Amino acid sequence: MKDVVVIKCGGSTIAELSSEFFLSVVKMQESGKHPIIVHGGGPAINHLLQKLDIKSEFVDGLRKTTEDVLDTAEMVLCGKVNKQVVTSIHQAGGQAVGLSGCDGKLIEVKPINEGMLGYVGEPTKVNTSLLSSLMELNMIPVIAPIGMNEQGVHYNVNADSAAAAIAKELGAEQLVFVTDVDGILKDGECLDKVTADEIEEYIADGTIYGGMLPKVRAALSTLTDSLQSVMIMNGKSTNLGKDGSVQGTTIIKSKMKLYVS
Numbered sequence: 258m259k260d261v262v263v264i265k266c267g268g269s270t271i272a273e274l275s276s277e278f279f280l281s282v283v284k285m286q287e288s289g290k291h292p293i294i295v296h297g298g299g300p301a302i303n304h305l306l307q308k309l310d311i312k313s314e315f316v317d318g319l320r321k322t323t324e325d326v327l328d329t330a331e332m333v334l335c336g337k338v339n340k341q342v343v344t345s346i347h348q349a350g351g352q353a354v355g356l357s358g359c360d361g362k363l364i365e366v367k368p369i370n371e372g373m374l375g376y377v378g379e380p381t382k383v384n385t386s387l388l389s390s391l392m393e394l395n396m397i398p399v400i401a402p403i404g405m406n407e408q409g410v411h412y413n414v415n416a417d418s419a420a421a422a423i424a425k426e427l428g429a430e431q432l433v434f435v436t437d438v439d440g441i442l443k444d445g446e447c448l449d450k451v452t453a454d455e456i457e458e459y460i461a462d463g464t465i466y467g468g469m470l471p472k473v474r475a476a477l478s479t480l481t482d483s484l485q486s487v488m489i490m491n492g493k494s495t496n497l498g499k500d501g502s503v504q505g506t507t508i509i510k511s512k513m514k515l516y517v518s
């Protein structure tokens with residue numbers, strides 16, 4: 258779908274996002290685009306897990322999810338964080354509807370590796386007609402990354418992979434990851450453009466690790482002819498919506514392809 262812009266707001270930066278950021282999302286919609294927000298909430302989940310004395314650990318940027326961890330993640334993501342983002346859009350003058358991947362079977366999932374990760378799912382199907390209907394009503398969908406399988410079992414989904422699946426299935430024009438760093442950093446410098454091959458190299462040599470891993474993997478999985486680049490940018494310095502001149506790292510398939518097309 259043309260004009261769809263999927264904006265993934267990372268839990269690392271969500272509490273810091275300014276009213277100008279949400280205003281820029283509303284302005285983007287007023288200019289004829291269709292923004293969709295997918296949010297994370299890793300630090301807020303960590304905070305509640307700690308309070309409840311529930312242990313959790315990450316494997317390659319994904320949280321091992323037991324039943325207790327899933328309950329906690331679902332409460333934080335679908336309850337607190339989702340409604341905070343919805344409220345911020347309303348305060349900026351827009352209309353938002355908060356959903357989890359379970360509502361309207363928005364994100365169907367399958368387990369990634371139940372033995373190793375527990376209740377962690379990867380998206381297999383997105384209810385794009387639900388999103389299209391909301392966008393036709395001028396609503397901004399705000400999506401929490403909890404998905405469901407065909408049997409109705411809930412799974413914790415990394416928000417980067419949820420955003421990528423939504424962007425891909427909708428044929429979005431743009432996918433932006435808003436996070437707590439300026440982009441992909443190498444030796445302290447923010448890289449302007451990075452190709453798929455370079456990403457593999459940076460994963461192998463340890464330049465890219467932890468929370469950046471699901472982001473780059475999700476970005477690479479969405480690159481198609483209609484979505485030729487994915488942006489990673491800092492939530493603190495965002496100028497989203499201002500003539501498209503955002504700063505950060507642009508992920509592309511290969512340099513050749515960009516010059517040819």
Ligand SMILES: Nc1ncnc2c1ncn2[C@@H]1O[C@H](COP(=O)(O)OP(=O)(O)O)[C@@H](O)[C@H]1O
Nearest residue numbers: 267268269436437438441442464465466468469
């Ligand atoms: N090469 C890299 N460049 C920038 N950040 C990186 C890199 N490799 C790993 N990271 C880590 O990834 C983090 C962003 O991922 P994450 O904490 O999951 O954020 P979010 O909640 O926004 O998804 C950064 O704060 C940084 O610690």
Ligand SMILES: CC(=O)N[C@@H](CCC(=O)OP(=O)(O)O)C(=O)O
Nearest residue numbers: 267268297298299319320415416
């Ligand atoms: C499976 C998995 O890792 N799920 C994530 C979901 C939230 C998320 O992705 O939040 P960020 O944007 O802050 O990373 C988690 O439990 O932390």
